[in-house]
Amino acid sequence: MSFQQFLVKGTKLYSKTNHAILKAFRKVHVHYRNNSTKTNAKPILHKVIISKSKNIFENLALEEWLYRNADFQECSYLLMWRNHETIVIGRHQNVWKEANIPLLYAADVCLARRYSGGGAVYHDLGNVNFSFLTSRKHYNRKQNLNTVVDALHNRWALDLHVDTRDCIMWNNLYKSGIVGNPATPSVPASIINLKEIDDHLTFDNVVECVGQYFLLKGISSQQTTNIEYVEPAEATCYPGIHEIISQLEDWTWVYGKTPTFTLSRKFFIQLPTGSVSLEMKSQIKEGIIMNLHFTTSPFQPSLEQIVTRVRDRVESQRLCHQQLESCFKELQATFDESKIQEFHMNNQIITCVRKLFLE
CATH class of the missing domain: 3.30.930.10 (Bira Bifunctional Protein; Domain 2)
Known part of the structure; x- marks a missing residue:
């Protein structure tokens, strides 16, 4: 390289x-x-x-x-x-x-x-x-x-x-x-x-x-x-x-001495109903993820469950590659692979969150 x-x-x-x-x-x-x-x-x-x-x-x-x-x-x-x-x-x-x-x-x-x-x-x-x-x-x-x-x-x-x-x-x-x-x-x-x-x-x-x-x-x-x-x-x-x-x-x-700042990104994910805009915003204070907000357009109630699970898991975590990857693996282990559409949708959300925090 x-x-x-x-x-x-x-x-x-x-x-x-x-x-x-x-x-x-x-x-x-x-x-x-x-x-x-x-x-x-x-x-x-x-x-x-x-x-x-x-x-x-x-x-x-x-x-x-x-x-x-x-x-x-x-x-x-x-x-x-x-x-x-x-x-x-x-x-x-x-x-x-x-x-x-x-x-x-x-x-x-x-x-x-x-x-x-x-x-x-x-x-x-x-x-x-x-x-x-x-x-x-x-x-x-x-x-x-x-x-x-x-x-x-x-x-x-x-x-x-x-x-x-x-x-x-x-x-x-x-x-x-x-x-x-x-x-x-x-x-x-x-x-x-x-x-x-x-x-x-x-x-x-x-x-x-x-x-x-x-x-x-x-x-x-x-x-x-x-x-x-x-x-x-x-x-x-x-x-x-x-x-x-x-x-x-x-x-x-x-890392923790970093002044408070905000991360925000916009993604497009594919759902059975078509392409959906997904906006994410998170405040980082002393290197800690204080909150994580999701907005979809058009609104997608089907995403609420996975969004809530992801938010609950990553909030209060350090903005640290090792810790967050561990969180993502734990979340993915709970996905039901037999429900193909839901599994695919959940993985898209995790991918977007990973890009927000780690890329």
């Missing part, structure tokens, strides 16, 4: 090597997030941490642990990391609108929700994530982006610049995304990989280059040029990080 076949209709594949799972996605190879907190005095030290983990939940947990616990009076941090194939959505986004869930699982692509806002992005091992953590007083988005730009330019003479949208650009092609805004619809963008410009631009080379450049900007006489490499889940210096990892992995966070 080609990567193009993973796309939902209406989107465009911008990278030659992506698993194109996002419905509206940006592939980022230099991805920036700023965590800012207390207003404090000027930072004394610059520290660089590179995560050796490729697990999205461990890396997001390390970023969050630093945000909650680091003393930005003393130090500004640059955390760099990468993950195996993953879609990462913003704190306030609707996961079902941002990602094609069935194809995501079929492709063995992970799904995670950040603590910060912003749009949905795709990560893989060719993606570098930069997290700048500093005091609110010293937070400067463009300066942070220019740290990356200047470091790469000094080392490889890359003609990069930061545009008016605070995106890192090369030859009018998109190279970076910024995470940290409120709920943001994901915007497709034409991108390019650094390695397409220069094959020396590997992950290890880039993080070493940017890390050393960031360290040289430290203002203290105690400033070192040592970069710290860590395994977040194994390090003893991050007490409580496993609790953060568990929350990030939990269904109620990844």
Whole structure:
């Protein structure tokens, strides 16, 4: 199967090597997030941490642990990391609108929700994530982006610049995304990989280059040029990080944090009396199916029994593929195959409900 076949209709594949799972996605190879907190005095030290983990939940947990616990009076941090194939959505986004869930699982692509806002992005091992953590007083988005730009330019003479949208650009092609805004619809963008410009631009080379450049900007006489490499889940210096990892992995966070939304679709089914229009609408709150409404045109009293049974079975269920498929199998097991017309009609209803929730 080609990567193009993973796309939902209406989107465009911008990278030659992506698993194109996002419905509206940006592939980022230099991805920036700023965590800012207390207003404090000027930072004394610059520290660089590179995560050796490729697990999205461990890396997001390390970023969050630093945000909650680091003393930005003393130090500004640059955390760099990468993950195996993953879609990462913003704190306030609707996961079902941002990602094609069935194809995501079929492709063995992970799904995670950040603590910060912003749009949905795709990560893989060719993606570098930069997290700048500093005091609110010293937070400067463009300066942070220019740290990356200047470091790469000094080392490889890359003609990069930061545009008016605070995106890192090369030859009018998109190279970076910024995470940290409120709920943001994901915007497709034409991108390019650094390695397409220069094959020396590997992950290890880039993080070493940017890390050393960031360290040289430290203002203290105690400033070192040592970069710290860590395994977040194994390090003893991050007490409580496993609790953060568990929350990030939990269904109620990844899916249940989605704002309330409505699903609706219109189908046409064949009954002995002819073609009938069937409209379905369902409200989803915290990932739970709150209700399911059916409307037929013309009105079909013969459908009331199966419609009621389906509604009673799926309401209060999670909008979860495994749970709903189990519900559908239980319902189908109650159908009387000897009553051919009724059996066929019941299966059509189940098929429509499955498409409403799972496709």
